[in-house]
Structure formats: C-alpha cells, structure tokens
Amino acid sequence: MAEDIVALAEGGVTSPRGFLAGAVKAHIREDWDKLDVGMVYSEAPCSAAAVYTTNRVQAAPVTVTRKHLRDGRAQAIVANSGSANAATGERGLQDAIAMAEAAALMAGVPAADIVVASTGVIGTHLPLERLAAGIGAIELSPDGGDDFARAIMTTDTRPKQVALRFGVYTLAGAAKGAGMIHPNMATMLCFLTTDAPVAAGFLQLTLREAVDDSFNMIDVDGDTSTNDMVVVLANGMAGGEPLDEAHPMAGVFREALTRACIHLARAIVSDAEGGTKVIEAVVEGAADRADARRAAREVARSLAVKTAVYGSDPNWGRVLAAIGNSGCAMEEPRTSFWLSAPPGPEICLYELGSPSPFDESKARAMLGEPDVRFRIDLGMGNATATAWGSDLTEDYVRLNSLYTT
Amino acid sequence: MAEDIVALAEGGVTSPRGFLAGAVKAHIREDWDKLDVGMVYSEAPCSAAAVYTTNRVQAAPVTVTRKHLRDGRAQAIVANSGSANAATGERGLQDAIAMAEAAALMAGVPAADIVVASTGVIGTHLPLERLAAGIGAIELSPDGGDDFARAIMTTDTRPKQVALRFGVYTLAGAAKGAGMIHPNMATMLCFLTTDAPVAAGFLQLTLREAVDDSFNMIDVDGDTSTNDMVVVLANGMAGGEPLDEAHPMAGVFREALTRACIHLARAIVSDAEGGTKVIEAVVEGAADRADARRAAREVARSLAVKTAVYGSDPNWGRVLAAIGNSGCAMEEPRTSFWLSAPPGPEICLYELGSPSPFDESKARAMLGEPDVRFRIDLGMGNATATAWGSDLTEDYVRLNSLYTT
Numbered sequence A, B: 001m002a003e004d005i006v007a008l009a010e011g012g013v014t015s016p017r018g019f020l021a022g023a024v025k026a027h028i029r030e031d032w033d034k035l036d037v038g039m040v041y042s043e044a045p046c047s048a049a050a051v052y053t054t055n056r057v058q059a060a061p062v063t064v065t066r067k068h069l070r071d072g073r074a075q076a077i078v079a080n081s082g083s084a085n086a087a088t089g090e091r092g093l094q095d096a097i098a099m100a101e102a103a104a105l106m107a108g109v110p111a112a113d114i115v116v117a118s119t120g121v122i123g124t125h126l127p128l129e130r131l132a133a134g135i136g137a138i139e140l141s142p143d144g145g146d147d148f149a150r151a152i153m154t155t156d157t158r159p160k161q162v163a164l165r166f167g168v169y170t171l172a173g174a175a176k177g178a179g180m181i182h183p184n185m186a187t188m189l190c191f192l193t194t195d196a197p198v199a200a201g202f203l204q205l206t207l208r209e210a211v212d213d214s215f216n217m218i219d220v221d222g223d224t225s226t227n228d229m230v231v232v233l234a235n236g237m238a239g240g241e242p243l244d245e246a247h248p249m250a251g252v253f254r255e256a257l258t259r260a261c262i263h264l265a266r267a268i269v270s271d272a273e274g275g276t277k278v279i280e281a282v283v284e285g286a287a288d289r290a291d292a293r294r295a296a297r298e299v300a301r302s303l304a305v306k307t308a309v310y311g312s313d314p315n316w317g318r319v320l321a322a323i324g325n326s327g328c329a330m331e332e333p334r335t336s337f338w339l340s341a342p343p344g345p346e347i348c349l350y351e352l353g354s355p356s357p358f359d360e361s362k363a364r365a366m367l368g369e370p371d372v373r374f375r376i377d378l379g380m381g382n383a384t385a386t387a388w389g390s391d392l393t394e395d396y397v398r399l400n401s402l403y404t405t
Helices: A060-068 A091-107 A128-137 A146-149 A201-213 A250-270 A289-301 A301-310 A316-325 A362-369 A392-401 B058-066 B089-107 B128-137 B145-151 B200-211 B250-270 B289-301 B305-308 B314-324 B360-367 B394-399
Strands: A005-007 A019-024 A037-052 A073-085 A113-123 A159-164 A169-176 A189-194 A229-234 A278-286 A338-341 A346-351 A371-377 A384-388 B003-008 B019-024 B037-052 B071-081 B114-121 B160-166 B169-176 B188-194 B229-234 B278-286 B336-340 B347-351 B371-377 B382-391
Touching: A005 B394, A019 A146, A019 A362, A019 B336, A037 A128, A037 A146, A037 A189, A037 A201, A060 A091, A060 A113, A060 A159, A060 A229, A073 A091, A073 A146, A073 A189, A073 A229, A091 A113, A091 A128, A113 A189, A113 A229, A146 A159, A146 A169, A146 A301, A159 A250, A159 B200, A169 A250, A169 B229, A189 A250, A189 B128, A201 A229, A201 B003, A250 A384, A278 A289, A289 A301, A289 A316, A289 A371, A289 A384, A301 A316, A301 A384, A301 B394, A316 A338, A316 A346, A338 A362, A346 A362, A392 B305, A392 B394, B003 B250, B019 B145, B019 B347, B037 B058, B037 B089, B037 B128, B037 B188, B037 B200, B058 B089, B058 B114, B058 B229, B058 B347, B058 B360, B071 B145, B071 B188, B071 B229, B089 B114, B089 B128, B114 B188, B114 B229, B145 B160, B145 B169, B160 B250, B169 B250, B169 B382, B250 B278, B250 B382, B278 B289, B278 B305, B289 B305, B289 B314, B289 B371, B289 B382, B305 B314, B305 B347, B305 B382, B314 B336, B314 B347, B314 B371
Parallel strands: A073 A113, A189 A229, A278 A371, B071 B114, B188 B229, B278 B371
Antiparallel strands: A005 A159, A019 A037, A037 A073, A037 A229, A159 A169, A169 A189, A278 A384, A338 A346, A338 A371, B003 B160, B019 B037, B037 B071, B037 B229, B160 B169, B169 B188, B278 B382, B336 B347, B336 B371
16 A cells, blocks of 8 residues: 555645645744744544643633534634743633634635634733734745745754645655754644545544554653644645545555654654654553553653754663553563664664674664664564654753743 | 641652662662662561552563462562563573572572562673672661662652651652653653552552552653553551451552552653653543543643643643543533642633633743643533643653664
C-alpha cells in the first residue's frame, strides 16, 4: 500500500485542487514585523473534522471552531499568531466570533463555515481593528501556502509543510509549534487540506487515529496548550465516489493522513525550543497497544533520557528506568533495547535483562547525530508504538526563563 | 494538636531512645572518598513499615527488603551510596542478600530483620568484599546519626535530617535525593525511627498516608527511580501502651509522621540538582482530593512554570495552563490564584476567570526569593492538597547531560 503514496518535494495547503491561501502582516504584536494572519480557502464547501486540546482551559477560538464544525462542514480557515486569545473571557469569545465574521466577509462564505485559530501570548486581547483590516487585505492565491505556513509561526524557526499524492488525490498540510511555550507562545496548530471526497464521519475517524499516532506521540516539554487544534478540510474537487471505509481507497487515505501528520509532528519536534536532536522511541513486543504507547512516550518524555541524549551519553540505565516508570507491563529478563542513528546500524545496549557490552565511542558517535532512535522489545506480546521527543538543553531553559512578559 | 509536636533544632535517626548509627568510607566507588555505607541499629526489635518505588524495574535491595519486612519486623538498616545494585540480575540479588548478612553479623540480629538499601549508579555490581569489610568496621553510637545521613548522600549537597518530639516520644529521620538522577545516581531514600510503641499495622497505614502527602507530592524531574524506599522503625523503647488508631496519641503520631516526611521531602526539593528555589503549589476548593493532588502536582511539575519561576517571570498564564493540563475539574470563571514568598503577603494574579492587575516589580521580587508559593482556589468544592517542586535551570541540564558514564 505504501508505494501508492508519493511525497511531493515541495507543496503545502494549496497543493490539493481548489485550495487558495494567503497571509499579511497585521501587526498583531506591535513589536512584530512578520506575516501574522493567514487564510486558507476552498473553492467548494468541504467536509471538515478536527481534534482539539485536552487542556481544560480552552481558548476562545477553540470554542468557536468547535461550534462551527459541529455540522462537519467548513470552507475556510483564518489563523493568527501573536495573541492566543486565551483566558480572555467573554470579550475574547466576541473577538473570536468577530474574527470569523471578518474572514467570512472576505471569503464570501457563511461565518459558520470558518475555522478560527490563534496562537501567541495568553491573556491579551486581539487588536480587532488591525486584525480585521489585515484579513480584508489578504490576497488568496494558489501559491499562498508558504505564506500561510509562515503566518502561523511563533518561536518556530522554519515553516512546516507536507504534501502527498495518492492516486488522483493530494493531501497537504501546514503546522506550527516549537515547545509548548515561549513563554505563553503556546500551541500546536495543524491544518490539513485534501481534494479527495472524504465523507465527514470517516474524516473524523481517520483524523483521530492519525493524531493518536503522531501529534499525541510527541513530547517537547510534557505540557499541553490551551489552543492546540488539528483540522482537516476535504473539498472533493478531484472527483470520484465519496470516500468512506467501504471505498477501495480507504486504507490508502488513512495511511496518507497518518503519514502527513507524522511528518508534521516530527517537524515540530525537530524545531523544538532549544532542541538539537530528535529522539525516536520505538516500542515492540508490548502486551497491548496502550502499554506500547505508554512506554514509548515515557522514554521520549523522560528528562533523564532527554539530557543524556543531549550530552551524547549512552546511558542505558535511564532508558530502562523510563520504561519501568511508564507503568507498562514489563519484566527485566524479557526486555532488550538497541540504539541507532537511522538509517545506520543498531547496537544492542541491553539484552534480556542484562547490560550488553558495546563500543562506547560508537554509541557516542550515534548520539551525536540529529536523529537518535531507541528500539525497545518488551517481549510481552505483539503491540507496537513509536514516539518522538526533543532533547533538553540549556537553551530550552534559557528561552523559557529569560523571556520578559 | 499541632502544639503537642516540637521540632528539635538538631537531631537525626539516633534521637529516639535506643537507636544507634554509624558509617564508614568503604570506597564503593574507587574515585570516592566519602562515607558511603551506614547502619542504623535499634537495641530492641522494631515494628517496621515501608513504601517502595512504583517503577516496574526494582533494584535488588528493594526485593530483599520487601521480603524481610513482610512480617512487619526489623531491627537494623544497612544502606550504601555509590552503586544502586539495580539492573544487576541474579548476581545483584545474591549481593543484596550478602549485604544484609554482613549487617546481621555485625549487629548480631537475624538477616531477616535487616533493611537493605542502595543508591548510585545503575548496572554496576557491588564491590562485595570492600562493602562487607566496611560494614564490619562500622562503629554504632548514639551520635552516629549525622554520619549515617552523610553516608547515603550522592549528588546531595547537604545531609537531610529531622527530629520531632511529641509527648514522651521522639520521631526522627534522614533522607537523600536530589533530582532523580545524576546521571544514574538515582533514588530517594528515607529512613525514619521512633521510640513510640507503634503497632505494625497502624505504622504501615500512617506511613502510606504520610508519604502520599509528602514524597508523593514532590517533583524534581518527573522521574521515579528503581530504588526509592521510605522505611520507618518503631522500637517502643519510650514505653507505654501499643499505639494504634484507638490510642489517644494516634492523631498526634500521624501528624508528627506526616510533618517529618514533609520536612524531608521539602529538603530534597530544596537541594534539587541545579535548583535555586522551592515552588509550593497549594490547591484549595477542589471538587475532591484526587483533583486537588492532580492540580497541585501539575503546577509543581510543569516545565513552563519551573522555568518561569527560575527566571522570576510572573507568568500567570503558565500557571493557568498547568491547572488546565492537570485534568482536574475546573472552570475559568471560578478559578483564582495568588503568588507569595512565604511568610510574606500574597498578591492576586488571577481572579475568578480574569487576570488581576498586579505590581510587576513586586511580583518579580517575590519570585526572587528561595521559597515561592502559588495558592490556587478552584472554587469547585472543599478539597485541598499541597505539592512542592524545584525550579528548572541550565545547571540541571548541565549536571544531567555533561556527566560521563
């Protein structure tokens, strides 16, 4: 199935047929001179699905978007950086509604078909006049995907985009997020577009699965923001029968969506605040899926593992302690794990309950690479999972402590 | 009830009647020249209770101590630093048994009445000959408590001890722990002694409660070691009727035990690797106790909060996001929180759903103090909880990454 999906070297949210995008500098923050409000627009109404933050504190745009997507339909996205419109009370809610209305007016679609998203400082109100003027000035174009991807950046050092082709269809996306917070610059946002005619119910189901295998498996600092949102719009403009679980392309679509989400999730980890490496934790042989996820996430989350990887220290005891700390079913005599710098070869660090002798200088060299993988076999069953984390550096601390509100 | 408990200015595990202690340099690590093996001995057999690490990887001494304490009795403790005797397989188990036997021989009590504990590097075997010779050379004395407290230190910068008097009884303790790991120098250890005649069942019950309110409410880096252990020995040598829940002193004992554990837990946080401040998170008005604990722990755990406190940044949005991230029942319009540097006055940062205007220079000054408190009122009910965490600094990262195995 995998060979039916082709990654496009360049591309973004406007790669699928019928999607336009654009962005402007609206000066949401007076000290910023960057693209900070962007829109994505589909020439046809779309099926839409979304997954939101689990934080109990939810920003106003999350509340508004939830309401707008209740009918599984949308036609445009408006998103700003610079202010999260979170912890802003009733006025924040009115502002998010006004932001949707400004976008609706510009795009000529009902406000109820607008996805609204914000990222930036918590507790500040949106500068509504500048924002509305900015939205009115956006020029939508088939080449606007890159500008859109840049408009949602906060502490990100680079835009994050993906585009995949499967059959006659294209799926693409843009994301932002670089550590929860610098310092209230919260938030992971991801917007996906496709010209496949995906049915709303199937879109929601597959998005939930894809997010579980991607954005829910990354860890920068263990925090969840008030504004996190992953949205997918499917406009069906590449034609064909409605795509649901009974469709022959169902499996390929599911795979493409998961792959796009994993690509963007990894891009977020690799651009983590202060991070220098991506740690991939692959767990195999777990008793069940929940255990596999738990163990993989804990290895990627553990500050002890993160700091050891940062220091290129082949400190296998920390990996073992993280597995034990995860709460997964495990027994030391059944546990083995390996280190590698993909696509290079693996070396065994721990085998069936005992430390495995290894060449320390080789291990240090692997840990010096930008991609570091721990593959863990629990020997308890057949379930697997993969998680990704950044390393933890002095720069993370510096970025997150020396900022002045 | 509180006025019946008096903190002693000096004191440690030998403050209660009938307890002796001592320590020697056994050179467990060849590059160390410090006290690294110690013993505590009671002149009479004791009721004993313990709480152990929840990590699925459990060190050999944990396994042996669990077995020895199954009958609720013990008479001596032997503990070493320098090697954790963890991830050491069958040989490690034999070594822990041999360590208990050496201590039993020295103290003249059955090996089954010995508590064994180790802390230090994971995956190295104990140097049994040096260790046994060291144990044989320990001189037990009523003044040996301080030496014992020093012998269990690894990256701790100072010994951690407490002694309390309630009625005719004394309760005391020593602990170590300073961040999970530097780098495999894992482990939180705590040994408590009392001359009160506490019944074994009541001792276990009250220890579990005290640990839940103290060691289970501290966070340095979110990790749990393979060797964590809290043990209490009660020798009854101060006389009186067996102390259980029906005893008039039951409440005072429970309070004293909790207070001793909180004192030592805070001492661990305040000596955290790289830490410069203790963050106290007090949650009030939670819907239930579990929610209160969850919210308090998440505020103390959040890297975003830890780094903001380190940078003296009164970043209330991070506190709000941490509360929301904890999963506790909360509603923004019912939530308020305050900042203080105890025992100084509080300033309100957030009141019933809205940011509260505050004097930023005052807030920064409070955050510059070694003790920083966030008091949070969720307005959902009557449950309360308190948690403690260290701040997160560049030094933590440095200590944990630049170490060479």
